Each structure stands twice: as C-alpha cells, then as structure tokens.
Amino acid sequence: MPNLWSPFGRVCFSMCVGVMGTALASPLYPLYQELWHLKPSDITAIFTVYMFGALTSLLFLGRLTNRFGFLPILRAGLILVTLGVLLSMLAWSTAAFVVSRLAIGLASGMITTSASIGLTQLDGRGDMKRTALVTTFAMTLGFGLGPLVGGLIAQWAPAPLFSAYLPSLLLGLMSIYALFRMRLPGAAPLAPPAPGRGLAQWLPSLTLPPRALRRPFWIGCMGAFSAFGMFSLYASLAPSFMRDILPWHGPALSGMSISMILFLSSSVQLLARRVRNKTSAVLGLGALTLCNLLLILTTYTESTPLFMLSVLTTAFGHGLTNLAGMSLVGKVATPGNRAGLLSSYLIVGYLGTIVPILGIGRLSDHFGLHTAIVIFCAVMALLTGTLAAAAHATPEVKPQAG
Numbered sequence: 001m002p003n004l005w006s007p008f009g010r011v012c013f014s015m016c017v018g019v020m021g022t023a024l025a026s027p028l029y030p031l032y033q034e035l036w037h038l039k040p041s042d043i044t045a046i047f048t049v050y051m052f053g054a055l056t057s058l059l060f061l062g063r064l065t066n067r068f069g070f071l072p073i074l075r076a077g078l079i080l081v082t083l084g085v086l087l088s089m090l091a092w093s094t095a096a097f098v099v100s101r102l103a104i105g106l107a108s109g110m111i112t113t114s115a116s117i118g119l120t121q122l123d124g125r126g127d128m129k130r131t132a133l134v135t136t137f138a139m140t141l142g143f144g145l146g147p148l149v150g151g152l153i154a155q156w157a158p159a160p161l162f163s164a165y166l167p168s169l170l171l172g173l174m175s176i177y178a179l180f181r182m183r184l185p186g187a188a189p190l191a192p193p194a195p196g197r198g199l200a201q202w203l204p205s206l207t208l209p210p211r212a213l214r215r216p217f218w219i220g221c222m223g224a225f226s227a228f229g230m231f232s233l234y235a236s237l238a239p240s241f242m243r244d245i246l247p248w249h250g251p252a253l254s255g256m257s258i259s260m261i262l263f264l265s266s267s268v269q270l271l272a273r274r275v276r277n278k279t280s281a282v283l284g285l286g287a288l289t290l291c292n293l294l295l296i297l298t299t300y301t302e303s304t305p306l307f308m309l310s311v312l313t314t315a316f317g318h319g320l321t322n323l324a325g326m327s328l329v330g331k332v333a334t335p336g337n338r339a340g341l342l343s344s345y346l347i348v349g350y351l352g353t354i355v356p357i358l359g360i361g362r363l364s365d366h367f368g369l370h371t372a373i374v375i376f377c378a379v380m381a382l383l384t385g386t387l388a389a390a391a392h393a394t395p396e397v398k399p400q401a402g
Contacts, residue, residue, distance in 0.1 A: 008122040010178045011074065011115050012134060016142035017175040018078055018111035020168045021085040021104050022050060023262075024146035027255035028154055031161060036094050040369060044361025047232065049098050051353040053105020054112075058343045058350065061110060070118035075179045077110030082172035089165035109346070112139060116342055120330075122184075132326040133273050137266050140322070143231075144262030151255015160251065207340025209332040216397050217332055217341075219390055220325035223281060224349030226288050226384045227321040230314050232353040233360065233376065234258050261315045268319030277324050277331070278396045284320030285388035287313050292381035299370045317384075325349075331397050356380070 025032075029043050038046075064073050084103035091097040116135050149167050154160035209217050234257065272280055294310035297303070325345060333341045356376060363372035 007182055007184060008119065010182050011070075011118045011122060012138045014074060014078055014175045014179055015111060015115035015119075015135070015138045016145070017168075017171045018074075018081050018115070019108060019139055019142035020146040020149075020171065021081055021088070021165075022108050022146060023143050023258060024085075024150040024165065024168055025088065025101070026147045026258050027151035027251040028161060028164060030254075031154065031251065032097070035161070038094070040364035041361035042094075044357050044364075046094070046098060046101060048354045048358055050101040050105040050108070051232075051350050051357075053102040053107075054109040055105075055347060055350045055354065057106045057109025058113065058347045061106075064110070065114045065117050070114040070121065071179070071182070071184065073110050073114040074118060075176065077107045077114060078172060078176050078179060080104075081107035081111065082169065082176060085165050085168050085172060089162055089169065091161075109350075112346060113343055117338065120338065132330045133269055133323065136269055136322050136326050140262045140266045140269070140319075144259040144266070147255040148259035149255075151251040151253070151259075154255075155252035164251075207337045207344050209337075209341060213332045213397060215390075216328060216394050217345075219281065219387055219394060220328040221345050221348035222383070222387055223285055223321040223391075224325045224345060225352035226285070226380060226387065227318045227325075227352070228349045229352035229356045229380060230288060230291065231258075231261060231318060232357045233373075234261060234311070234314070257311055260311055261318060264312065264315035265319035265322070268316055269323045272320055272323060275320075276396060277327050278391060278394065280320045280324035280327075281391040282388055284317045284322075284324055285384045285391060287317030288321060288384040289317075289381050289388060291317055292377035292384070296374050296377045296381075299373050328397060 026047075029047075032038060032046075033043060061073075081104055084100045084107060087100035087103065088097060091100055115138075119135055120131050146168065150164040153164045153167070157163040208214055291310050291313035294306055294313060298306045298310055329338075329341050329345050356379075360372045360376045363375055367375075
C-alpha cells in the first residue's frame with residue numbers, strides 16, 4: 001500500500017475523497033422523494049444530472065490535464081466537488097440540489113482523469129497493471145464510502161439531509177489542504193499543448209488506439225458501459241426497489257447494499273490483479289449477465305436471498321470488468337495519448353449510467369418499477385452475454401511500446 005503522506009498516497013487519498021460525494025446521495029433519494037414529492041423518473045433524472053456533468057467534463061475539459069499538468073486540475077476538481085457537497089447539504093429545493101449534483105459531476109470528471117494521469121506519472125515502478133489496480137481501487141473505495149457513511153448517518157442522525165454530507169465535506173477540506181501542501185518529486189513533463197486557439201482548445205477530442213487494437217478497446221469500453229449501468233441501477237432505484245420487495249429497508253440498508261457492491265468489487269480487483277486481462281473480461285461480463293438474470297427472478301419471487309446473490313454477482317462482475325478495462329487502457333496507451341484514451345473509455349462508461357437509467361425511469365412511470373427492471377435486465381443480459389462471447393474470441397492484448 002502506498003504511503004499516505006507521499007505524493008502518490010496523497011493523490012490516491014484525493015481521488016478516493018473526490019468521488020465520495022458522487023454516490024453519497026443514493027440512499028437519501030427516498031427522503032428527497034418524500035420531501036419534494038418526486039416520481040421515479042425525477043429521481044433517475046437527478047441521478048443522471050451528475051453523469052451529464054461528468055461526461056461534459058470528460059468531453060470538454062479533458063485537455064486541461066495535458067496542458068496544465070495533473071496537480072492544478074486535481075486541486076481545482078477537489079475544490080469544486082467540496083463546494084458541490086456543501087450545496088447539497090444546504091439544498092433548499094430540487095433546483096438547488098440539481099445544481100449541486102451538476103457541480104459534483106463536473107468535478108468528478110476532472111478528478112478521475114487528472115488523478116489517474118498523476119498516479120501513472122508518480123509510480124516509479126512503471127507497472128501499468130499495478131497503477132490501474134490502485135486507480136480503480138481508490139475510485140471504487142470512494143464510491144462505496146459515500147453511500148455507506150451517508151446511509152448510516154441518515155438512518156439514525158437528526159436532520160439526515162444535512163448531517164449525511166458532513167464527513168465528505170470535512171474529508172474534502174483535508175484533501176484540498178494535503179494537495180496544496182504537496183510538492184512533486186520532479187517536474188513531470190507535460191504533453192504538447194492541444195493545437196488551435198480559443199474555442200478549439202476546448203472542443204471534444206476523443207482518442208482511439210490503432211485500428212488493430214480497436215476491437216478489444218471497444219469491448220473494454222462497452223464492458224465499462226455495462227458495469228457502470230448496473231451499478232447505477234442499484235444507486236438510483238435500489239432504495240425504492242428494496243422498499244417494494246424486501247421486508248426491511250431504509251437509508252442504512254440501501255446504502256450498505258450499494259457499498260457492498262463497490263467494496264466487494266475492490267476486493268475482487270485485488271484478488272484478480274494477476275489474472276490475464278482476457279480472463280478477467282470474460283468472467284466479469286459473464287457475471288454481469290448472470291446478475292441481470294438473478295435480478296429478473298428477484299422481481300417475480302421477491303426473494304431476499306436471490307436479491308443478495310444478485311448483489312454479490314454484480315460486485316464480482318463490476319470488479320473484474322473494470323479491472324480488465326482499465327488494464328487494457330494502460331496496455332494500449334502511450335504517454336502521448338494516455339489522457340485521451342482514458343477520457344474515451346470513461347465517456348463510454350458514463351454513457352452507461354445515463355442512457356439506460358433515463359430509460360428505466362421513463363419505463364417505471366408508464367409500466368411500474370418491476371416491469372421496467374425486467375426490461376432493463378433483459379437488454380443488459382443480452383448485451384453482456386454478447387460482449388463475453390466477443391471477449392473470449394479476441395486474442396490477449398500485449399503492452400504497446402513507448
């Protein structure tokens with residue numbers, strides 16, 4: 001494990017803290033729903049506002065890390081996400097809450113890209129798979145801590161829509177202080193500035209690997225799409241879903257179920273760090289196929305054991321699929337295109353949290369939550385099953401030189 005006070009450790013800590021606020025609100029959605037009389041589609045729309053912010057950040061701000069270096073962008077992202085958490089804590093209306101989620105989304109894209117690049121530059125061993133593991137582990141841990149801490153506080157503390165945000169706010173301030181006290185061990189070389197002037201510097205610039213590597217790259221991207229989409233289903237509608245089919249529910253339980261997926265995902269990534277990319281991809285996508293089928297059965301049987309098994313299978317698939325995807329990006333990237341490839345990969349992943357979740361919200365309004373979940377899971381099972389077969393038929397990718 002990295003030393004927390006080293007530059008590498010501080011960037012890990014900042015990435016973890018920076019993404020804590022992203023899923024923190026998930027177990028609180030039923031409270032907001034009751035307070036502001038929201039429909040399921042309103043909840044999914046609020047959830048995807050964050051994702052639109054993150055996607056916008058990756059599309060239009062992705063060049064900032066190459067231009068100014070990872071540390072200034074990481075500092076700016078931490079300041080913005082902390083301000084977003086503060087606004088969430090003080091939100092007096094749906095509009096104010098939506099603005100806070102948008103700010104957190106914009107900051108998330110800045111943090112994940114700049115911190116990932118920073119960890120790559122600060123890792124003296126040059127082990128891309130280790131760096132990918134640390135990156136995904138820090139991100140997953142942060143995503144999991146948010147709903148866990150928020151849900152536990154909201155269950156028993158007074159003023160839950162205020163007090164649930166306090167830990168994330170305090171940790172954000174600590175992280176900002178740590179980053180401004182941080183000194184890089186050496187001047188990390190910046191990539192050449194993006195061509196063009198004025199608006200041209202801010203226009204989207206997506207990067208793809210050489211043509212021979214695009215098939216495995218797209219399989220990795222669509223695996224992230226599927227894994228992000230499944231997690232977003234639990235994060236946006238699990239509290240309402242659990243309230244309908246399980247005998248016990250509440251912010252603590254929904255927060256724990258969301259966090260369980262992410263903590264177990266982190267554990268799976270640690271255990272599978274020496275597994276080949278192709279094997280991780282096939283097993284992960286196969287697990288995502290199975291978890292969708294289990295969730296369909298859960299909607300008809302209202303079985304608690306089946307629901308827990310679907311959560312465990314989702315965690316297994318989420319961990320292996322994300323590890324395979326991030327490792328693949330590390331393999332096919334070179335120093336000149338690493339930021340662009342990472343942004344492209346994350347953009348496809350974030351689309352998985354927007355398009356399917358907006359769809360399930362609309363379906364819920366028209367056909368009911370149970371029918372919407374069955375349709376969602378059937379489509380995702382078909383997608384992930386097809387991707388698993390494609391990954392099995394694709395040769396293992398070798399690291400690129402340079």
